[in-house]
Amino acid sequence: MSTVSAPSTGVGPEDIFKMASGFWVSKALFSALELGLFETLSNQPQTAEALAAALRLPVASVDRLVSVLRGLGLVRAESNRLSNTPGTEAFLVRRSPTFIGGIFHHFNDDLYPLWQHLPDALRSGRTMWKQAFGPDASDNPFETMYADPARLEGFLRTMAALAAPAEHDFCQHFDFSGHACVMDVGAALGTLVVKVLSSHAHLRGITFDLPPVAPLTQAFVQQAGLADRAQIASGDMFVDPLPRGADLITLSFIVHDWDDDHCVQLLSRCFEALERNGEIAILEKVLHEDRGGPLPTALMSLNMLIATGGKERTETEYAALLGRAGFIETRVLPLPGPRDVVIARKP
């Protein structure tokens, strides 16, 4: 197996040190968000002293943290006043519609302790919830997150912001002309259906996700003015009947959450629900056939091992799963952004 995306010039001690201390960056970012630093700077540019007073922290501590945040491009200093950079304002301030910090609880409180057990996960090939959190811990991350309404909403908002570029690419590059009804399974807030329906007036849509998600999806779809063209359905996609009538089913960042047997079960249920000649479109970043990258996808695959029992896959692996569920003609539509589309047809 080749190594993942090693720089062609080779790796020196400084590169290795940077890799080894990567968690310093995550922890600085999580701490700044938790302490309310970005919120405070968003309200008004401040001197370090005023920021320290607002956060009730020693100035010396704020100085250290701000140095890091400036180095990361998250905060800037002009005429002795600190302010957020535009990216921070868009993605790290809670009132912004594109805030992505809602998932940091999950990263810091769930994933960080889980990653402590990576060697055991690699040995056993299993998730590490019980090792990290004790024998009573659920090994279903959605159950854990959705038990708290604030974490549920934070997760869904983050997913919405992270999915936006891929959904935009999908709307631009996928051929919807032969379709009448798209059903997004694991739809979260319903952003994919909203974008597809907004850009393709001839389509109807259906969203399907777990019951706690439905009221938020309902509100989002209503706000987009699409309530008359979109049906909001809910249930467990492995147990409950999937709505009928779709001739295109999408699964975006769903398949990588599950092991092969769960995927075949889910794809078979989609196969049953789909109209004859209908298509399935799986939005995931596809691993290179030799598994040599892309690096973010390879890292995500490790995360899936620890957190969900899923994995990232190559085109050949997607074709095998889809074939087991009855689909034919698997092909990949590569997209410029963070997800590709794996397409197959129900004969």
Ligand SMILES: C[S@@+](CC[C@H](N)C(=O)[O-])C[C@H]1O[C@@H](n2cnc3c(N)ncnc32)[C@H](O)[C@@H]1O
């Ligand atoms: C990683 S998120 C992806 C969300 C969205 N499709 C996107 O691209 O951002 C996985 C989604 O699957 C949903 N999900 C997880 N288990 C499910 C189940 N058993 N039945 C239905 N939906 C489920 C979650 O609620 C969540 O919205």
